[in-house]
Amino acid sequence: MTHSQLTLVQIDNYGPWTVTPNPRREMDLQTLQSRLFADLAQFVGARDGYVFFTRFDNMVAVTNGLDRADHALLQETIGNRYPVTISLGTGVDATPAAALEAATAGLQHAGSAQDGDRREVLDGEFLPETERTDGDVRIAHFDVNDATGKYTDQLNEFDSFIQIEQGYAAVMRHLREEHGALSFFVGGDNIISVCPAMDEGDYRDAIDYVETDAGVELKVGVGTAATPHVAGMDAKHALEECRHEGTIVELGRPAEEAGTATD
Structure with missing residues (x-):
């Protein structure tokens, strides 16, 4: 039986940031997004996970093998290197879509993606090490x-x-x-x-x-x-x-x- 651990990566308050105090150059935004994805892929990939860019302001990672401390370190690393922060929601389920639903619900409950007061949320469950298997x-x-x-x-x-x-x-x-x-x-x-x-x-x-x-x-x-x-x-x-x-x-x-x- 599979046990997918999915993480939703969401840039905090990204929409308003892109037009504050004025609209930012599109290629500057594309550069930031691509570099952010590359850094996420390197961090998660070094721990045997996968990251997919989806819409870039929202990204989806398969994070079996990464625990809460790894996710917190990822947030700290991005916060130290970028003018934006990221919130992370995780979920575990036999079905990947259900795991992502759980991960998404945690962030939505914490506030809107465009809520200026929502920063670096880390919410959700992680697959316990004792329950991991070669069929996950x-x-x-x-x-x-x-x-x-x-x-x-x-x-x-x-x-x-x-x-x-x-x-x-x-x-x-x-x-x-x-x-x-x-x-x-x-x-x-x-x-x-x-x-x-x-x-x-x-x-x-x-x-x-x-x-x-x-x-x-x-x-x-x-x-x-x-x-x-x-x-x-x-x-x-x-x-x-x-x-x-x-x-x-x-x-x-x-x-x-x-x-x-x-x-």
Whole structure:
């Protein structure tokens, strides 16, 4: 059974800050956001977690293996280096979407994202070390079949981007609605999904849905481990197996080890 620990990272009072005392230059804001994401990714990644940028003023992290002290240190580090602060909400659940709902509720209860008095909230629960297992985190790494040949080398960049984004939107919507999984575009033609316990048929159904809905053909490698980093590396190796064998779904470890949808 999976136990996803999700952290919502929210920049405090960011909207008002961007226009106070006057609207700030857009490229300055883009630079700040990208550097902040890079620092978050480095901090969380060094502790075997994953961070996804989503809307940049809000980011989502898979933080199995990070405790409250790690989160407090992250807030201190960002507060010392940036003109903005961050609030963090965490949640734990077998279903990633439910874990993120819990993480979000904690921050919303503490105040609005544009509340000038809300600063560096740290709220939520953390998966106890004694309850952690090698089956806690399930990562699915999706890749578009022959994206270079079909899109990059055939279409202009913007039209290629539209095709890839349509595939991303379809898999994101399907996995969220059908399984409570959370999917994130990570560049190129790659999508990473944080999933609950699912079997091979569930992944095949998702791939079929995306091909029918968006006309984009996918393959996926799946990994399961105690941390996002290890699960993600298993997923990458499984994806390479797809490429080598010409398959569309490969699980990084046997079903009896990784668990099944009935866990």
